[in-house]
Amino acid sequence: MADRSGGVGVSGAILQDYVATSRDAGAGAPWLGALRQAGLDRFQAAGFPSTRDEDWRFLNLAPITGTSFRVADTDAAGVTRAALAPFLYPIPGVITLVFVNGRFAPALSDRHALPRGITLQPLAAALAAEGELVRRHLGQYATPVQSGFTALNTAFVADGLFLRVSRDTVLDAPVHAVFVTHSGADGVATHPRNLILVERGARAAVIESYVSLGQSAYLTNAVTEAVVEDGAYLEHTKIQRESERAFHVGTTHIRQGRDSRGLSFSVSFGAAICRNNLDVVLDGPGIEAQMLGLYMGRDRQEVDNHTSLLHAHPNCGTREVYKGILDDRSHGVFNGKIYVTPEAQKTDAKQTNRALLLSDAARIDTKPQLEIFADDVKCTHGATVGALDQASAFYLKSRGIGGALARKILTYAFAAEVLEEIPYEPVRAALEAVVMSRLEARTEG
Amino acid sequence: MLEIVNLHARAGDKQILNGITLTVNPGEVHAIMGPNGSGKSTLAQVLAGHPAYEVTGGEVRYEGQDLLDMDPELRAQAGVFLAFQYPVEIPGVSNAYFLRAALNEIRKARGEEEIDPVDFMDLVEEKLKLVEWGPEIMSRAVNHGFSGGEKKRNEILQMAVLEPKLAILDETDSGLDIDALRIVANGVNKLRRPDRSTIVVTHYQRLLNYIVPDFVHVLAGGRIIKSGGKELALELEAKGYEWLTEAVGSA
Structure with a gap:
């Protein structure tokens, strides 16, 4: 012991x-x-x-x-x-x-x-x-x-x-x-x-x-x-x-x-x-489920999301999108398990996991974990870790917006893309403001 | 205003521009036409500073400065504007926030004060009329969920607010129905001024019925193979591009 x-x-x-x-x-x-x-x-x-x-x-x-x-x-x-x-x-x-x-x-x-x-x-x-x-x-x-x-x-x-x-x-x-x-x-x-x-x-x-x-x-x-x-x-x-x-x-x-x-x-x-x-x-069959997530880390924060999805019956569709923004020396973990039993034919499972690292010292451990035992299924997963999207960055630059301001806007947009799926506008607006204030604090610091 | 001399550029291993030479004077409208793959969109993107393209030769002077030496945001701050063929969606960031941020960056570069939100909305109200939009578009996220036509209109709105000296329209007509085309072209026409130059990149002559150019240039294989007045566009419409590209090929 x-x-x-x-x-x-x-x-x-x-x-x-x-x-x-x-x-x-x-x-x-x-x-x-x-x-x-x-x-x-x-x-x-x-x-x-x-x-x-x-x-x-x-x-x-x-x-x-x-x-x-x-x-x-x-x-x-x-x-x-x-x-x-x-x-x-x-x-x-x-x-x-x-x-x-x-x-x-x-x-x-x-x-x-x-x-x-x-x-x-x-x-x-x-x-x-x-x-x-x-x-x-x-x-x-x-x-x-x-x-x-x-x-x-x-x-x-x-x-x-x-x-x-x-x-x-x-x-x-x-x-x-x-x-x-x-x-x-x-x-x-x-x-x-x-x-x-x-x-x-x-x-x-x-x-x-x-x-x-x-x-x-x-x-x-x-x-x-x-x-x-x-x-x-x-x-x-x-x-x-x-x-x-x-x-x-x-x-x-x-x-x-x-x-x-x-x-x-x-x-x-x-x-x-x-x-x-x-x-x-x-x-049961015919179920739809969505799992969405947003996390932010700064300083030495540790944020670990473990999700597990069990497809045990046919004709279920699931969509999972998790996004993280990690700054300073923060550390993120995403582990997304999808288990599809032999009975769960016609399963349609999509998993996306994206992390944005705003500093060289920020880290993410990410692990999709697909265990599929049925043969007629559609399961996809995609993971991206990295810096801001180049096409978007160029669009902002072409409008005169570069440097820290462009980073702030694009980081905010990265978060807002998930938050906009929150069903209630007042919640969405308040959380967007939290994201923005954290990014503002960063720019000033 | 703009002087392009023997410009060569490539994307990765692929050489696309093979010696473009073109001068654009203040107030002029130049149409760049050509078949798919001729390099016309590349030219537009190289002028705006897209990082995917590498300039391998030649030079571009803009108001006496070496344009190629400037970061894309500095080009924009100096008055260069590219209306994108595929405008980028920016979820969560409102049109109002985005446009005001852009305008303020440009104003700061000019040594002017930032514009406050109230004055900004007054300014925008005027500009919205050009593209026949109401103010509600300003609270929507930039291009997010916009139709193809709305995205192109939004590009013209941005252009109207940012008031560039050199506007480059990259296939702004693609994917537009006739009403949207009329609105977009009308917006561009109202923005014509003696000190503002425009480069219109297009595959089809159709747009040039609305935006009448001073000069038409035909690009093929990364070079200008023919230049002329607005009647050249009509000739291309009637005959297609083959008679020109074949003539060049056999020369």
């Missing part, structure tokens, strides 16, 4: 927190206690992943595994609506649920009446009110064996977003779940847990934001499980704007049923170390 020293080292503190949390979260239906215990057992046995694990080999987790995180206090005092404003988006009809240090903060949230057939609650409340439904799904898709982080999250299941949209019901406006870690949160860990159920023929849109009001070094270890039943539609957008000293590990597991449609959008700007795991399982 010597190589797991990080995991063993923190387990004492984690165990204390675990006992405290499970007492605090109280309620403990026996099944929930068992689920948490299974998470803890798995974590204690396996610890955090390390670069010896194939799925983690490009990411140095020492700053995480070497820190003894404690569970955050849940006092929402000091977090104001004004302070949160930069992270909220004026989408008409949006329903906003704010979680401070992992726990629901009703005073900061905006909930309004929902149509029949829609249940929207903090998970803590749903555990009590919808116990049987939650039990059937929670931990069934993102399981503790998948990684030490998911195991740890499972041990600390307490709160997060719970959304159920019942059969043929349409949720018009998106739900925005904002997970904020407030300032002075050095060394704390939160484990948000979200469960999204979109039943047959229903439609929903969820935005998850992970943000910080200060520059603390904390850990967010989030897990989202989403079930998109037959013929249903889910737009899932994840926006990571953590403190640039923080650590963010986020696992999103989406299971789609027959003829369903899914859109996953992932944007990562913050965190010293960010790891996004996106697992999409196409569990």
Whole structure:
């Protein structure tokens, strides 16, 4: 176990927190206690992943595994609506649920009446009110064996977003779940847990934001499980704007049923170390799924996107586009796995992964991983790493725009090309402004 | 204004221009015609400084300066404008932002103040009329999702705003329907001035019904094989290029 020293080292503190949390979260239906215990057992046995694990080999987790995180206090005092404003988006009809240090903060949230057939609650409340439904799904898709982080999250299941949209019901406006870690949160860990159920023929849109009001070094270890039943539609957008000293590990597991449609959008700007795991399982024929991503790194930021797509049935079409902009000494990882089983004939899978390196010291490790066991399929992948597009650069020069200004405009355009696929204009505009301000900061520096 | 002497250029291993000599005086409109592969688009791109082409001989003087020695952005700042055959799409960057940035770079190079956004929109409002557009085009991303005709109109709009001394139109008529062709040509005509020269590169005579040139030059094999007045374009329309290229080939 010597190589797991990080995991063993923190387990004492984690165990204390675990006992405290499970007492605090109280309620403990026996099944929930068992689920948490299974998470803890798995974590204690396996610890955090390390670069010896194939799925983690490009990411140095020492700053995480070497820190003894404690569970955050849940006092929402000091977090104001004004302070949160930069992270909220004026989408008409949006329903906003704010979680401070992992726990629901009703005073900061905006909930309004929902149509029949829609249940929207903090998970803590749903555990009590919808116990049987939650039990059937929670931990069934993102399981503790998948990684030490998911195991740890499972041990600390307490709160997060719970959304159920019942059969043929349409949720018009998106739900925005904002997970904020407030300032002075050095060394704390939160484990948000979200469960999204979109039943047959229903439609929903969820935005998850992970943000910080200060520059603390904390850990967010989030897990989202989403079930998109037959013929249903889910737009899932994840926006990571953590403190640039923080650590963010986020696992999103989406299971789609027959003829369903899914859109996953992932944007990562913050965190010293960010790891996004996106697992999409196409569990029926005729499914369409899109996975889009944009990430930016500067200074010594580490941004790791691992996506996994399982084509297990015929006639499914998927499109994946991830783009990264890496500056200074930042480091990006993109690993895009597409697994096509022998049954999944007529699969049409396209994967594109592009990274722009703005400095000589920026690095990217990129690995498409296509494992195809069906013969009648169309699978393409393309990866480009490099500098700005020459044709575009010449176009700008021919208009008198050269040097740093041309670089800024073209870098912005590179990002905007992905952002424009975000379904909501206010989100798009706000994120474009973030990109622009980062590029402005660069030009001035 | 522009003096091209014995210009040779190649793309990679392929020699394309084999000794072009051409003088363009202020206010003149020169049409460069020729069959596909004759080098006419290459000439346009070399003048604008496209990095894909290497000049292997000859010289180009623009207002007394060595044009070939200038970076593309410096050429633009000095008043050279290329309307692209295939304008580039720039997602996320609005026409307004892009054009104002370009205009300000050119103004700065001239030692003028930057234009503020309000004055800029006033200026643009006037120029939009030339291409029969409303202001909404300014908030769209540069050429992104534009039809072929819209892209060409946008090139003319940029030209109108940037007010070059030397405008080079590279097959601006290709892919245009008759209405778009009329709008584009009308815009170019309204921009004609005694101190502004224009080089119109085109495969077809059609555009020259609208933009009437002072001189027509026929390019073949990277050389000008015949020059004449506007009537030469009509002759080419009637007879095609073969009678000229064959005559040169057998000479």
